[in-house]
Amino acid sequence: xxxxxxxxxxxxxxxxxxxxxxxxxxxxxxxxxxxxxxxxxxxxxxxxxxxxxxxxxxxxxxxxxxxxxxxxxxxxxxxxxxxxxxxxxxxxxxxxxxxxxxxxxxxxxxxxxxxxxxxxxxxxxxxxxxxxxxxxxxxxxxxxxxxxxxxxxxxxxxxxxxxxxxxxxxxxxxxxxxxxxxxxxxxxxxxxxxxxxxxxxxxxxxxxxxxxxxxxxxxxxxxxxxxxxxxxxxxxxxxxxxxxxxxxxxxxxxxxxxxxxxxxxxxxxxxxxxxxxxxx
Amino acid sequence: xxxxxxxxxxxxxxxxxxxxxxxxxxxxxxxxxxxxxxxxxxxxxxxxxxxxxxxxxxxxxxxxxxxxxxxxxxxxxxxxxxxxxxxxxxxxxxxxxxxxxxxxxxxxxxxxxxxxxxxxxxxxxxxxxxxxxxxxxxxxxxxxxxxxxxxxxxxxxxxxxxxxxxxxxxxxxxxxxxxxxxxxxxxxxxxxxxxxxxxxxxxxxxxxxxxxxxxxxxxxxxxxxxxxxxxxxxxxxxxxxxxxxxxxxxxxxxxxxxxxxxxxxxxxxxxxxxxxxxxxxxxxxxxxxxxxxxxxxxxxxxxxxxxxxxxxxxxxx
Numbered sequence: 001x002x003x004x005x006x007x008x009x010x011x012x013x014x015x016x017x018x019x020x021x022x023x024x025x026x027x028x029x030x031x032x033x034x035x036x037x038x039x040x041x042x043x044x045x046x047x048x049x050x051x052x053x054x055x056x057x058x059x060x061x062x063x064x065x066x067x068x069x070x071x072x073x074x075x076x077x078x079x080x081x082x083x084x085x086x087x088x089x090x091x092x093x094x095x096x097x098x099x100x101x102x103x104x105x106x107x108x109x110x111x112x113x114x115x116x117x118x119x120x121x122x123x124x125x126x127x128x129x130x131x132x133x134x135x136x137x138x139x140x141x142x143x144x145x146x147x148x149x150x151x152x153x154x155x156x157x158x159x160x161x162x163x164x165x166x167x168x169x170x171x172x173x174x175x176x177x178x179x180x181x182x183x184x185x186x187x188x189x190x191x192x193x194x195x196x197x198x199x200x201x202x203x204x205x206x207x208x209x210x211x212x213x214x215x216x217x218x219x220x221x222x223x224x225x226x227x228x229x230x231x232x233x234x235x236x237x238x239x240x241x242x243x244x245x246x247x248x249x250x251x252x253x254x255x256x257x258x259x260x261x262x263x264x265x266x267x268x269x270x271x272x273x274x275x276x277x278x279x280x
Numbered sequence: 281x282x283x284x285x286x287x288x289x290x291x292x293x294x295x296x297x298x299x300x301x302x303x304x305x306x307x308x309x310x311x312x313x314x315x316x317x318x319x320x321x322x323x324x325x326x327x328x329x330x331x332x333x334x335x336x337x338x339x340x341x342x343x344x345x346x347x348x349x350x351x352x353x354x355x356x357x358x359x360x361x362x363x364x365x366x367x368x369x370x371x372x373x374x375x376x377x378x379x380x381x382x383x384x385x386x387x388x389x390x391x392x393x394x395x396x397x398x399x400x401x402x403x404x405x406x407x408x409x410x411x412x413x414x415x416x417x418x419x420x421x422x423x424x425x426x427x428x429x430x431x432x433x434x435x436x437x438x439x440x441x442x443x444x445x446x447x448x449x450x451x452x453x454x455x456x457x458x459x460x461x462x463x464x465x466x467x468x469x470x471x472x473x474x475x476x477x478x479x480x481x482x483x484x485x486x487x488x489x490x491x492x493x494x495x496x497x498x499x500x501x502x503x504x505x506x507x508x509x510x511x512x513x514x515x516x517x518x519x520x521x522x523x524x525x526x527x528x529x530x531x532x533x534x535x536x537x538x539x540x541x542x543x544x545x546x547x548x549x550x551x552x553x554x555x556x557x558x559x560x561x562x563x564x565x566x567x568x569x570x571x572x573x574x575x576x577x578x579x580x581x582x583x584x585x586x587x588x589x590x591x592x593x594x595x596x597x
C-alpha cells in the first residue's frame with residue numbers, strides 16, 4: 001500500500017445477520033487497509049448522529065487483497081441496535097487497522113509492545129482462551145499462529161450455547177481444535193472456561209504453553225493469574241470504550257507496570273505481566 | 281504572441297481569481313485557513329499523520345495537548361463517557377511534561393510548515409511562567425495557548441479562569457517572560473456577566489487572542505465525579521459566550537465547542553470568530569478537519585466570499 005498505517009474507507013455491507021442470540025456478524029467489502037495483524041481493530045463511525053465517540057470492533061476476518069472484512073457485534077445500545085438494520089449494499093464509514101497487534105514475519109515472534117519482540121521457543125503449544133465476545137479478537141491470531149503451532153487449541157467459553165457462535169462452521173476458519181465451555185452445561189464442558197483451562201493444564205503436566213486471551217475482564221485476570229503461577233507467557237487483548245481509537249484523546253489510558261499505556265494505540269495486545277487489573 | 285512568462289502570470293491571476301483566500305491573522309500569526317485542532321483532541325499530530333487522507337500541512341495551525349511543567353499520569357479509569365450527544369472527559373492532563381514536549385513533540389509538530397501552538401496548563405502562576413520561559417527560545421513554537429481552566433492549587437483549587445484578577449495575573453506573568461504571541465483559553469464555567477470581564481482582564485494583561493470555550497463542567501456522569509462536556513451539546517453555550525466576549529474585547533477569537541459541519545464553522549465566523557478549533561468531532565470522523573477546510577472553500581466560492589472577514593457582521597444581533 002503506502003506509508004499510511006491507517007486507511008479510512010467507505011465500506012459496503014455484504015451481509016449482516018444474527019449468528020447467535022443477539023450476536024451479529026457483519027461482512028463488509030471495500031475495506032482496503034493494507035496488512036492487519038491479530039489483535040488489531042477498526043473503528044466504525046457511529047450510526048446514531050447524536051453519538052460522539054468512535055465505535056471500535058475487533059477484526060474477526062480480513063482479506064487484504066479483496067478488501068473484505070468481517071466483524072462481530074453484540075446489540076447492547078443505541079448504535080449496535082441501529083447496526084442491526086444495516087442492509088446489504090448500504091455503506092458505512094470505518095478506519096483502521098488500529099492498535100498494536102501480534103506480528104508474525106515468518107519467525108514465530110510475538111511483540112509485547114511496539115518495541116519489544118518476544119521469540120517463542122520451539123515445542124511450545126499455543127492455547128487461545130476467549131469468553132463472550134472475545135472470540136472475535138482471537139480469530140486472526142488463530143490463523144496467524146496456526147502455521148507455527150499446528151496443534152494450537154481454542155478455548156471458547158460462554159454463558160449458554162444459544163449465545164455462542166458456531167466457530168467450527170465458519171467458512172474462514174483454519175483447522176483448529178475448539179474446546180467449548182458453557183456455564184449452564186448446554187454445550188461442552190460445564191463451568192467457567194478458566195476452570196476448563198486449569199483442567200487441561202492438569203491433564204498436560206510439564207507442557208510449555210503460550211496463552212493469548214480475550215474476553216470479560218474477570219476472565220482475563222483469572223487467566224493471567226493462572227499463567228503467572230504456571231510461568232506461561234500470556235498475552236491479553238484488552239477491550240474498552242474509546243473516544244478516538246487512534247491514541248489522541250487518552251480516554252483509554254491505563255496505568256501499567258511499564259507506565260501509562262493507551263489500550264487503543266499501545267495495545268490492545270499487552271503482556272499480561274504489564275497489566276494492573278485494578279486500573280482497568 | 282504572448283511570452284511564456286506572460287502566460288504564466290495570466291494563468292496565476294486567473295487561478296487566484298477562482299480561489300478563495302481562507303487566510304486569517306491571529307495574534308500576529310498568518311494562518312492559511314481558520315481550521316485548527318482543539319488542544320487535547322489531536323495529541324501532537326503523530327497519530328493523525330498516520331491516516332491516509334489527513335494532511336497536517338493543510339491545517340491553519342497545529343495545537344498541542346495540554347502540557348504541564350512535570351509529566352503527569354492523569355486520572356484513573358473511567359475517563360470518558362458519552363453523554364447528551366456529546367462526551368464527558370476526565371483525563372487529568374496526562375502528558376509527558378514540558379521538557380519531553382520540547383525535546384520530541386515540538387520537532388515533530390514543526391515539520392508540517394504550519395504554525396505550532398503549545399497549550400500550557402499550570403497549577404501555580406509560577407508554573408505557567410516557568411513553561412513560558414522554556415518555550416520562549418524554541419524557534420519552532422509560534423504561539424502559546426494558556427489554559428486557565430485548571431485548578432489554582434494556591435487559590436483553593438478554584439480555576440484561574442474563574443476570576444478576572446487571577447486570570448489577568450497568569451497572563452501578566454507569562455507576558456513578562458516571553459515575546460511569543462499569547463492565546464488565552466477561557467473556561468465557560470462562569471456566569472455570563474463574568475465571562476466578558478475575564479476576557480477584558482486577560483486582554484489588558486497582554487493576551488493577543490482568546491480561544492473559547494473549554495469544556496462545560498458536569499458532575500456525576502457515567503462514573504465520572506467531575507468532568508468536562510464537549511461536542512454538540514455545548515455549541516450554543518459557546519456561541520452565546522463568544523457573542524458576549526466579542527462586545528468586550530477587540531483581540532481575535534478562536535471559537536470552539538461542538539463544531540461538526542461547514543455550517544457550524546460559518547456560524548462561528550459570523551459570530552465574529554477569526555478562526556475555529558475542532559475537538560470532539562475528530563473522534564467520530566478523523567478526516568473531519570480536511571472535510572471542513574475543503575467545505576469552507578467551496579462554501580465561500582458558492583457564496584461569493586473572497587475573504588473571511590466578510591463573515592463578520594453578517595449576523596443579525
